Amino acid sequence: MPYQxxxxxxxxxxQLAGWHIFNTWLQRQLGTDIHFETxxxxxxxxxxxxxxxxxxxxxxxxxxxxxxxxxGFVAVASPHNPDETxxxxxxxxxxxxxxxxxxxxxxxxxxxxxxxMMGMILLEPANLxxxxxxxxxxxxxxQVAKALIQEKADVGFFLTEAYERLSNLVKSQLKxxxxxxxxxxxxxxLLGPALAERKDELAGKLQAMSDDVQGxxxxxxxxxxxxxxxxxxxxxxxxxxxxxLAA
Amino acid sequence: MQxxxxxxxxxxxxxxxxxxxxGTQRKVLVTDMETxxxxxxxxxxxxxxxxxxxxxNRSFVDMSGYEEAEIIxxxxxxxxxxxxxxxxxxxxxxxxxAGRKWHGYVKNLRKDGGYYWVYATVIPNVRNGQVVGYxxxxxxxxxxxxxxxxxxxxxxx
Ligand SMILES: Cc1cc2nc3c(=O)[nH]c(=O)nc-3n(C[C@H](O)[C@H](O)[C@H](O)COP(=O)(O)O)c2cc1C
Numbered sequence: 001m002p003y004q005x006x007x008x009x010x011x012x013x014x015q016l017a018g019w020h021i022f023n024t025w026l027q028r029q030l031g032t033d034i035h036f037e038t039x040x041x042x043x044x045x046x047x048x049x050x051x052x053x054x055x056x057x058x059x060x061x062x063x064x065x066x067x068x069x070x071x072g073f074v075a076v077a078s079p080h081n082p083d084e085t086x087x088x089x090x091x092x093x094x095x096x097x098x099x100x101x102x103x104x105x106x107x108x109x110x111x112x113x114x115x116x117m118m119g120m121i122l123l124e125p126a127n128l129x130x131x132x133x134x135x136x137x138x139x140x141x142x143q144v145a146k147a148l149i150q151e152k153a154d155v156g157f158f159l160t161e162a163y164e165r166l167s168n169l170v171k172s173q174l175k176x177x178x179x180x181x182x183x184x185x186x187x188x189x190l191l192g193p194a195l196a197e198r199k200d201e202l203a204g205k206l207q208a209m210s211d212d213v214q215g216x217x218x219x220x221x222x223x224x225x226x227x228x229x230x231x232x233x234x235x236x237x238x239x240x241x242x243x244x245l246a247a
Numbered sequence: 248m249q250x251x252x253x254x255x256x257x258x259x260x261x262x263x264x265x266x267x268x269x270g271t272q273r274k275v276l277v278t279d280m281e282t283x284x285x286x287x288x289x290x291x292x293x294x295x296x297x298x299x300x301x302x303x304n305r306s307f308v309d310m311s312g313y314e315e316a317e318i319i320x321x322x323x324x325x326x327x328x329x330x331x332x333x334x335x336x337x338x339x340x341x342x343x344x345a346g347r348k349w350h351g352y353v354k355n356l357r358k359d360g361g362y363y364w365v366y367a368t369v370i371p372n373v374r375n376g377q378v379v380g381y382x383x384x385x386x387x388x389x390x391x392x393x394x395x396x397x398x399x400x401x402x403x404x
Contacts, residue, residue, distance in 0.1 A: 099390070122287065124366065127389045180287045184304075236374065237382075241291065244348070244368040244384040 119157030
């Protein structure tokens with residue numbers, strides 16, 4: 001049986017190509033068969049994790065608690081880019097600050113759980129919560145932007161990196177109200193119990209990835225600068241932080 | 248804990264003495280200057296089981312007005328504002344010592360005598376089944392909730 005590798009479902013098809021190449025790299029580095037499996041939605045992925053079908057995962061920070069504390073995964077490394085959230089409205093919207101948003105507003109967002117959580121936290125100063133707003137779940141951040149431009153939604157939640165990747169034409173029709181600046185919450189590569197003892201070995205190899213041309217190309221295709229080894233306590237701290245934030 | 252120093256204070260101030268939980272007192276100097284909560288940020292700190300600060304992030308340092316070296320090793324009562332009723336913190340400690348999460352609105356005192364409001368969460372840090380410390384994460388409160396907290400706390404003290 002090959003090991004199973006999966007990535008958080010918040011990646012679009014263009015980024016999945018990079019993860020396929022990463023899987024080839026992983027197999028070579030660990031000298032073992034690894035099958036790359038994608039999931040369309042977070043629920044579906046959590047189901048696979050519960051059934052112990054996953055051995056390696058590039059996980060959303062929101063899932064880290066479940067993976068580490070309930071399923072015995074260990075964190076290996078995280079990329080240098082933390083997950084931040086951008087709240088935006090239509091460029092013509094007279095609103096210039098979160099506090100001016102009103103109850104009843106429609107929020108376009110993806111099913112990405114950490115961005116939804118941070119987005120709602122950023123709306124708290126306006127006394128908005130799940131009960132007095134309407135969530136409009138979209139398939140991608142491009143769709144979130146479209147919902148704002150077509151005025152089907154009043155507010156949009158974006159992964160900041162995804163917002164920045166929108167075309168200039170799209171961005172010119174939007175207006176960011178606030179960006180989160182958390183810095184310590186990021187996606188993480190984790191190993192399940194079957195591979196946990198290879199954590200240090202893999203962390204070293206990931207860290208060295210930026211040292212050669214091929215590794216650098218692979219990092220580019222993933223949109224990363226480099227990998228940062230992550231120790232157990234750093235991971236536990238990130239989990240505590242997310243647990244403190246999840247209402 | 249050290250008393251506050253008049254030379255650190257910005258503008259007119261009043262002097263009050265706080266009775267701390269450990270039986271000691273601290274002279275604090277208080278002004279009416281509010282520092283707005285920094286947009287998009289979280290103010291994070293961690294303590295050991297005794298409540299001494301072991302880690303704090305950049306926003307914690309910036310908002311408190313102290314240097315990081317003046318913060319590490321101190322209890323969080325370094326930030327205690329005289330407008331906060333003791334009962335709020337009693338509830339905080341009872342809740343986290345029972346292993347649960349505490350939420351509340353807190354008015355914090357800065358080194359310069361000014362203040363800032365936060366919406367705080369405190370959780371116990373559990374490692375291998377043992378509580379090894381506590382983490383607090385603060386975020387921007389709504390003005391309406393702050394006004395409500397001002398009323399509630401005024402009636403408590
Ligand atoms: C993790 C953690 C964070 C805390 N943060 C604050 C804080 O920001 N401001 C504050 O006044 N008290 C804070 N407290 C409560 C203090 O420990 C203390 O109880 C309070 O300042 C009142 O002082 P006293 O208990 O000495 O009377 C925190 C407690 C914990 C466990």
